[in-house]
Amino acid sequence: xxANRWLATGNFFTSYREEQRIFFTSLDRLCFCLLLLAVFIWxxxxxxxxxxxxxxxxxxxxxxxxYGLNLVTGFAGLIxxxxxxxxxxxxxxxxSFATVLGDSHVLLTHAWPLMIVLSGIMGAVFGAxxxxxxxxxxxxxxxIATLSFQMIFEWVINFFVFFxxxxxxxxxxxxxxxxxxxRKDHYFFWYYVILVIVVILGFAVRNxxxxxxxxxxxxxxxxxxxxxxxxxxxxxxxxxxxxxxxFFAGVAGALHCYLFRGAGFESFTLHHSITYLAMAIVxxxxxxxxxxxxxxxxxxxxxxxxxLSEWTGTFMPDSMNLATALRPLAFGLTxxxxxxxxxxxxxxxxxxxxxxxxxxxxxx
Amino acid sequence: xxxxALVFLGLSNAPLSSAxxxxxxxxxxxxxxxxxxxxxYSKGVEDYMKFxxxxxxxxxxKINCPIKDDQYQTxxxxxxxxxxxxxxxxxxxxxxxxxxxxxxxxxxEEEIPVIPASFDKSLISEGTGSKFIFLSIPSYSHQxxxxxxxxxxxxxxxxxxxxxxFVHPSAFGRAxxxxxxxxxxxxxxxxxxxxxxxxxxxxxxxxxxxxxxxGVQYVISQTVQSPVATLIKDxxxxxxxxxxxxxxxxxxxxxxxxxGGADLIALAGQAAEGFYWTTGYRxxxxxxxxxxxxxxxxxxxxxxxxxxxxxxxxxxxxAAQVAxxxxxxxKESGKEVSRDSLVAVLNNMNGDKAFETLxxxxxxxxxxxxxxxxxxxxxxxxxxGVFKSVDEPFQPEFLK
Numbered sequence: 001x002x003a004n005r006w007l008a009t010g011n012f013f014t015s016y017r018e019e020q021r022i023f024f025t026s027l028d029r030l031c032f033c034l035l036l037l038a039v040f041i042w043x044x045x046x047x048x049x050x051x052x053x054x055x056x057x058x059x060x061x062x063x064x065x066x067y068g069l070n071l072v073t074g075f076a077g078l079i080x081x082x083x084x085x086x087x088x089x090x091x092x093x094x095x096s097f098a099t100v101l102g103d104s105h106v107l108l109t110h111a112w113p114l115m116i117v118l119s120g121i122m123g124a125v126f127g128a129x130x131x132x133x134x135x136x137x138x139x140x141x142x143x144i145a146t147l148s149f150q151m152i153f154e155w156v157i158n159f160f161v162f163f164x165x166x167x168x169x170x171x172x173x174x175x176x177x178x179x180x181x182x183r184k185d186h187y188f189f190w191y192y193v194i195l196v197i198v199v200i201l202g203f204a205v206r207n208x209x210x211x212x213x214x215x216x217x218x219x220x221x222x223x224x225x226x227x228x229x230x231x232x233x234x235x236x237x238x239x240x241x242x243x244x245x246x247f248f249a250g251v252a253g254a255l256h257c258y259l260f261r262g263a264g265f266e267s268f269t270l271h272h273s274i275t276y277l278a279m280a281i282v283x284x285x286x287x288x289x290x291x292x293x294x295x296x297x298x299x300x301x302x303x304x305x306x307x308l309s310e311w312t313g314t315f316m317p318d319s320m321n322l323a324t325a326l327r328p329l330a331f332g333l334t335x336x337x338x339x340x341x342x343x344x345x346x347x348x349x350x351x352x353x354x355x356x357x358x359x360x361x362x363x364x
Numbered sequence: 365x366x367x368x369a370l371v372f373l374g375l376s377n378a379p380l381s382s383a384x385x386x387x388x389x390x391x392x393x394x395x396x397x398x399x400x401x402x403x404x405y406s407k408g409v410e411d412y413m414k415f416x417x418x419x420x421x422x423x424x425x426k427i428n429c430p431i432k433d434d435q436y437q438t439x440x441x442x443x444x445x446x447x448x449x450x451x452x453x454x455x456x457x458x459x460x461x462x463x464x465x466x467x468x469x470x471x472x473e474e475e476i477p478v479i480p481a482s483f484d485k486s487l488i489s490e491g492t493g494s495k496f497i498f499l500s501i502p503s504y505s506h507q508x509x510x511x512x513x514x515x516x517x518x519x520x521x522x523x524x525x526x527x528x529x530f531v532h533p534s535a536f537g538r539a540x541x542x543x544x545x546x547x548x549x550x551x552x553x554x555x556x557x558x559x560x561x562x563x564x565x566x567x568x569x570x571x572x573x574x575x576x577x578x579g580v581q582y583v584i585s586q587t588v589q590s591p592v593a594t595l596i597k598d599x600x601x602x603x604x605x606x607x608x609x610x611x612x613x614x615x616x617x618x619x620x621x622x623x624g625g626a627d628l629i630a631l632a633g634q635a636a637e638g639f640y641w642t643t644g645y646r647x648x649x650x651x652x653x654x655x656x657x658x659x660x661x662x663x664x665x666x667x668x669x670x671x672x673x674x675x676x677x678x679x680x681x682x683a684a685q686v687a688x689x690x691x692x693x694x695k696e697s698g699k700e701v702s703r704d705s706l707v708a709v710l711n712n713m714n715g716d717k718a719f720e721t722l723x724x725x726x727x728x729x730x731x732x733x734x735x736x737x738x739x740x741x742x743x744x745x746x747x748x749g750v751f752k753s754v755d756e757p758f759q760p761e762f763l764k
Contacts, residue, residue, distance in 0.1 A: 051443055166535065167462065168466040182473075260439065266462060310432075
């Protein structure tokens with residue numbers, strides 16, 4: 001490592017320990033701390049509307065979900081097309097409590113941090129179970145197994161009376177130290193809760209990748225036979241990856257349930273699973289910053305396409321129904337373009353940008 | 365941060381409000397599932413609001429009613445609703461059953477009057493709904509039971525008529541089944557042989573065969589047009605469609621509001637002949653003063669023939685009419701137009717204060733205990749390629 005950690009123009013490691021640092025330079029750490037400070041304090045200075053807060057909260061929840069998807073697909077190399085169903089497991093864990101105990105039971109309204117963790121654990125259990133075929137299956141065959149789980153989940157929720165046949169199961173308003181969180185503070189409160197979870201889980205993922213378990217994921221992705229030969233258990237590693245992904249998804253599902261004040265079937269469909277996969281791809285598979293960029297990019301794209309659809313609808317003839325076509329077209333085109341021209345996702349742009357400023361004002 | 369900034373930019377196109385402008389908002393499926401109904405509905409609302417502003421129905425005051433597409437997604441409806449609240453709307457025009465169920469608690473907390481396009485009874489029921497939701501016409505349950513009563517009254521031949529219920533696999537489809545079964549338990553002389561939750565089947569031959577084997581004579585539908593069109597086309601192809609109501613050994617098809625209309629005829633063609641349908645709206649294919657009014661109105665705003673003749677266009681006009689009438693009455697009373705005053709006026713819209721509209725088969729009346737606008741239903745049947753009314757408007761007896 002460079003002697004001066006502030007002015008380092010490259011990463012020159014002299015020990016394995018240095019290579020495992022979370023922040024390679026002090027400037028990285030400072031920038032991160034400033035960014036963290038900014039995202040925590042900006043709502044105190046700017047008063048955004050509830051709609052904007054809802055959009056941002058949604059992006060943050062998607063970040064939590066994509067952390068998990070990136071672990072299983074990006075780092076462990078296992079395609080999962082059932083991620084929304086794992087989120088649904090988390091959301092319906094809360095909904096089940098609401099059905100049995102009542103939507104304003106103290107467990108749901110006061111012990112909500114515990115319930116979020118419990119939802120994550122349920123997601124992990126289901127994740128591990130769905131991951132069992134990974135002991136025998138690979139590639140597309142495994143993807144189909146995850147797709148099956150998505151289908152089974154949708155069927156169960158849509159037809160079981162216990163789950164209100166997919167209709168909304170309400171969850172009551174939560175309490176904090178200041179009392180009940182009302183409508184006025186709802187989105188701000190959950191912004192901070194989700195933000196804290198995003199930061200904690202982000203560090204968890206970063207640290208996981210510094211451990212032997214995290215390195216196992218990457219080793220199995222790169223060559224599972226070589227990993228096996230080196231003493232790792234590829235099958236268990238894959239199940240572990242699915243369990244982790246399920247945990248993250250379960251937490252995201254619980255947050256979604258609290259944010260929307262209930263669980264409904266239509267938030268956890270195959271379409272959503274594909275969307276999360278798109279977020280991971282666009283953000284950058286196998287990268288931690290990609291988990292942040294992907295959801296923000298896809299949500300922003302959706303909003304802009306929505307505005308474009310509305311605008312085109314004002315002068316295009318009805319028969320063309322361009323507005324209906326525009327959204328899937330923009331969505332599909334974005335993924336295809338990223339796969340063709342930037343398969344490493346937005347995270348790679350971020351890497352290039354950082355490299356430039358690392359050398360700045362010198363060019364090389 | 366850049367992306368967050370982009371989000372802000374994208375969302376900062378909210379319209380400005382002024383003292384003499386009343387803000388409303390409509391969120392519905394203009395694209396995606398059920399947009400075939402949502403599209404003409406949105407045009408009905410849009411045109412009527414234009415009409416109100418142009419012809420000074422509210423004097424110098426204007427209505428500002430932005431229309432947002434929610435693609436039939438609850439999350440988007442919630443987002444649109446929050447945006448409208450940020451714009452300080454006094455009344456919300458909404459759409460889907462599921463989204464309204466999900467937002468019912470928000471409506472109650474905000475104490476905002478809501479007129480949905482959905483006619484689900486749960487939306488106005490205690491516990492599952494909100495006392496701030498006002499349905500336009502009789503609920504799906506009323507429509508379903510009403511059709512059942514018609515079958516019971518007009519069934520030819522002896523014995524209890526056997527019916528099958530053909531419903532959408534969702535909250536929207538399932539909602540009236542329980543009420544229908546309750547009506548049967550309470551004495552409605554029908555036998556429910558099977559409740560079919562349809563999928564995306566392209567061929568219903570096996571289903572039709574099974575129903576016939578079970579002695580079913582009537583199929584009552586609560587879904588959207590396309591599955592009904594597939595079903596009746598298959599029945600027509602197999603030659604099992606009744607030529608007259610209740611023809612022995614054949615199947616007579618009936619359906620609630622969203623199963624019928626001109627779109628069904630366009631989809632099913634000749635197979636739609638003899639399809640019985642109920643709704644609370646007047647149709648342009650029928651005869652009466654509303655025909656010219658609706659067609660002229662649509663022409664004035666440059667709508668094509670399909671939209672002009674759509675009952676969902678009338679549906680949108682009617683929802684807008686009720687909203688504007690409530691605002692007009694509040695203004696007339698000299699009170700400030702607010703959510704509270706609108707709710708009060710809507711709850712008093714009954715008796716001699718009921719609101720007459722050309723687009724519906726009866727007057728719109730609400731009270732604190734009755735938040736279903738029009739109390740009557742009209743039965744229609746397809747004859748020579750168009751829907752024609754059958755008998756007079758009616759009220760179901762087994763569901764009040």
